[in-house]
Amino acid sequence: MLDNCVTRRGILFVVSGPSGVGKGTIRSALLAKMGDIQVSISVTTRKPRTGEVDGGHYFFVDEKEFERMVAEDEFLEYARVYTNMYGTPKKFVLEKLQEGQDVLLEIDIQGALQVKNKMPEGVFIFILPPNIEELAVRLASRGQDSQESITRRLAACKYEIEQVRHYDYAIINDRLEEAVKKLQAIITAERCRVKNLNLGCDIT
Amino acid sequence: MLDNCVTRRGILFVVSGPSGVGKGTIRSALLAKMGDIQVSISVTTRKPRTGEVDGGHYFFVDEKEFERMVAEDEFLEYARVYTNMYGTPKKFVLEKLQEGQDVLLEIDIQGALQVKNKMPEGVFIFILPPNIEELAVRLASRGQDSQESITRRLAACKYEIEQVRHYDYAIINDRLEEAVKKLQAIITAERCRVKNLNLGCDIT
Numbered sequence A, B: 001m002l003d004n005c006v007t008r009r010g011i012l013f014v015v016s017g018p019s020g021v022g023k024g025t026i027r028s029a030l031l032a033k034m035g036d037i038q039v040s041i042s043v044t045t046r047k048p049r050t051g052e053v054d055g056g057h058y059f060f061v062d063e064k065e066f067e068r069m070v071a072e073d074e075f076l077e078y079a080r081v082y083t084n085m086y087g088t089p090k091k092f093v094l095e096k097l098q099e100g101q102d103v104l105l106e107i108d109i110q111g112a113l114q115v116k117n118k119m120p121e122g123v124f125i126f127i128l129p130p131n132i133e134e135l136a137v138r139l140a141s142r143g144q145d146s147q148e149s150i151t152r153r154l155a156a157c158k159y160e161i162e163q164v165r166h167y168d169y170a171i172i173n174d175r176l177e178e179a180v181k182k183l184q185a186i187i188t189a190e191r192c193r194v195k196n197l198n199l200g201c202d203i204t
Helices: A023-033 A063-071 A090-098 A109-118 A132-141 A147-166 A176-191 B023-033 B063-071 B090-098 B109-118 B132-141 B147-166 B176-191
Strands: A006-008 A012-016 A042-044 A058-060 A075-081 A084-089 A103-107 A123-128 A169-172 A197-199 B006-008 B012-016 B042-044 B058-060 B075-081 B084-089 B103-107 B123-128 B169-172 B197-199
Touching: A012 A023, A012 A109, A012 A176, A023 A103, A023 A176, A063 A075, A063 A084, A075 A090, A075 A109, A084 A090, A090 A103, A103 A109, A109 A147, A123 A147, A123 A176, A169 A176, A176 B176, B012 B023, B012 B109, B012 B176, B023 B103, B023 B176, B063 B075, B063 B084, B075 B090, B075 B109, B084 B090, B090 B103, B103 B109, B109 B147, B123 B147, B123 B176, B169 B176
Parallel strands: A012 A103, A012 A123, A042 A058, A123 A169, B012 B103, B012 B123, B042 B058, B123 B169
Antiparallel strands: A006 A197, A042 A084, A075 A084, B006 B197, B042 B084, B075 B084
């Protein structure tokens, strides 16, 4: 039997892209359709909000513990956002992969490139905006940003989009449903990769 | 606009696997679902059957022309089957790829490995039987083969299945519908590969 002996290591899927491109929405829509993938849980120093439990949305730690984890190289990536620290714990991801579970990590570009340095065997997927102007509209319609801030972020965004060259796949987020289908296809395809399969028993 | 400027070269998809594994059925089922892929058309020295037109199912040539094409390296692969010659014409495939069309080639393992030598940038997909015994049943149920012939072919099949290591993807043909979905996912995913995209205008 091949069926019974095709085992597979877990695969790390990193979904990334510029701010405002809709990667969080794509991730949520994917998880609603696909049950058999483990979301990476971040470590953060920010305080839990009402209803948040440790090990659910986040692992909550204090600054001292976060610094210890940085010092002992326990993160695939980490970053400061305003006054809080966020990081992706290496141990959690590696454990899930060793159990044969695929792990999904949705993260900004700087973080994704850090992860790629540590785990180049991951599958790196870049979400592209349909066009740069569209992204400006999206950023503006959030209503949180001044015109100057939008202009600055657009320039940063153009630079960020160029980073697509470091990724394995690119998906244009034109229509959400199409983008999710493509992400699902990439996950299905990567699960069929010969290098990810362990075709053991009957074939030797 | 990214939409308008994302051009893509065509991709060569080679679907292959042992005799009797069901690769022809998978190909037909795929083509019924997916219109935007060009099937490779073989050159053959066998006589057209009723209803077959030149350039439709096959390009029909005489032996002398076939030999000329071999001599001038015009095949991606070729083989003798009983008294007839069959080959995959390089020019036809390359023209379609240059036009940005994807090409699907369904072929036995020996042929696929010849193609890989000439076009390693192709995407090589191996169809696996759910188990070797199942393949024996399939071969036997064709009713064309003696027990001795089946035994011999099974030994050859085990050797052939080991060739999966030269391929990019493996699909177990357990349930046809699932196998076709996986093939479709692989095609969709490969179309999203950054190395296959030409992200031109707006992002530089």
